[in-house]
Amino acid sequence: MLFLTRSLAVTGDSVRALALAVSVFAITGSPLWSAVAYSITFVPQMLGSSLLGTLADRLRPRPLLTTLFAIDASVGLVIGLGRPPVAVSLILVAMVALVTPLYQGASSRLVAEVLAGDDYVKGRALWCSxxxxxxxxxxxxxxxxxxxxxxxxxxxxxxxxxxxxxLMIRIGLPDLPAAPAPAGAPPSGRRLSTFADSWRQNFQLLGTSSVLTLLLAKWIPPGLVTGAEALIVPYTAENGHPASVAGVLLACLAVGMMVSNLAFGKVTDVTLRDRLTLWLPLVAGLPLVALLFDLPVAVIGAFLVLSGIGLAYDLGLELRFVDSVPEDKRGLAFGLRSTGLMTVQGIGPAVSGAVALAVPVATVIALSGGVAAVLGVVLVGRALAVPLKQVAGAPCSCSGTGNARPATRVRTETDDPSLVRTPRPTETR
Known part of the structure; x- marks a missing residue:
């Protein structure tokens, strides 16, 4: 259910983003405003995660998700039917982006609770694809x-x-409970406000060395690759290719990511998975260096497919990330991870575009790829040093229909004892 509804929602987001960019360009005639319309969701997500992230754990998933999707639908109807001024349309979309981390956090938390061990890696592969x-x-x-x-x-x-x-969430998703309150949390009437509590807990997570190490490994290389990806349109123009080629090349990157996510999800040997995870950042970055040369479109597309394949390294860090986060803060942590990724993917194109004002586009793409490869191996190597605590192949803790089933997991303390709940060897949901 979550996989299908997420796919529908992402399809709707993509349709609205492209249509809004076209609409804004038609009204203003400004490429800048069109680009702003297409990427208006990046910064609000960072703010929403910082101030509202704890709601992903505090609130029950079904009413939370239905409310968020209903807000999305309402904004589309208001903009499409009401045709408000450009500024109003952008503000409405930004307001939707403000609460997007709640959806990312709550839905990812449910996936992590339903699946464990190798099942979680496989599920996460589908979740990303x-x-x-x-x-x-x-x-x-x-x-x-x-x-x-x-x-x-x-x-x-x-x-x-x-x-x-x-409709699908309301009909098909069981009314599951919110995450349990953190150990030692004050009574509900004495808790901090959502804003203050979200801010405090986000900094607690970032202050945990294992969590920060994993987040940096998950954020930085994709941000650099996205910076290179954002220059594909001017790259194709400078090399004399028609505008339609840029869309084909960008699709190649997405195809590589889909194929590699599904293939990597089938790797169940932990040692092999870690080895692949360590070296896949090279596959993500080094093919972009080849774009320094004037190559046939088919060859460029093949290199971009390889780059997309390399980004599957992220799946190899998933179990460690889940293990490093206390169960009662998973919704917040998944929202923080998603928001940080969106932020660096927004910053990457801005930086690469600014550099491309003074340096040839092909050079900037190659430089971004080279840095992504080298820095990716370093960051991922540090992330793989985080102990893997979850038992590979452990049974999932509940079924998709909400039927209880026991699950056994091995848990140890994180670097920050204040983030740890009292471990229970057996949990039943």
Missing amino acids: APLAAQLVGNALAGFSVAAFGAETTIVLSAAFHLSSV
């Missing part, structure tokens, strides 16, 4: 719909995907 496919479908659908019906009608269409997610 589904939105990539949804983005491809959403971009293709948006392009067709904008050409056939116009940008505003396409934005209304995006709301239909979010409404479908509302």
Whole structure:
């Protein structure tokens, strides 16, 4: 259920983002405002995770997710039917992005609770691949719909995907409880405000060395690769290729990511998984160095597929990340991880674009790839030094329908004892 609703929601997001960028460009004639419209969601997510992140653990998942999808749908309908001024449209989309980390945190927490060990790695592989496919479908659908019906009608269409997610969550997802309160937490009437508590707990997580090490390894290389990816359009133009080639090349990167996520999810040997994880950042970054040369489009596409394959290293760090975070803070931690990734993926293109004003585009792409490869191996090597505590192949702790089933896990203390709940050798949900 979560996989399907997430795919529908990501499709709707992609349709709305592209249609809104087209609409804003048609109204303003400004490439800058069009780019802002397409990437308006990055900074608000960082703010939302910092101030609202604890709600992903405090609130029950079903009402939280239905409310968030309903807000998404409402914004699409208001923009598409009401056609407000550009500034109002951007503010509305930014407000939706403010609460996006709550969805990321709550849904990822449920996946981590339902699946354990190798099952979790396989599930996470599907969890990462589904939105990539949804983005491809959403971009293709948006392009067709904008050409056939116009940008505003396409934005209304995006709301239909979010409404479908509302209905599916409301009907198909059991009314599961919120995460248990942290050990030693004050009574509900004396708790800190959501803003203050989210801020405090985010800094607690970032202050835990194992969590910070894993987050940096998950954030930095994709941010550098995204910075290179953002220059594909001017790269193809400078090399005399038609504009349509840029879309094909970007799709190659997404295809590589989808294929590698599904393949990596099938690796069950922990030692082999760690070895692949350590060296996959090289595969993510080094193929981009080849773009220094004027190559045939098919060869460039093959190198971008390889780069996408290398980004599967992230899956090899998933069990360590789950183990490093207390169960009662998983929703917050998953929201923080997603928000940080979105932030660096927003910063990466800005930095690479600024550098490209003074340096040839191909050089900037190659430099981004080289730094991603070298820095990725260093960061991932440090992340792999974090002990793996969860027993590989452990049975999942509950079924998809909410039926209880016992699960045994091995737990030890994190670097920050204040983040640890009292361990129980057997937990039943």
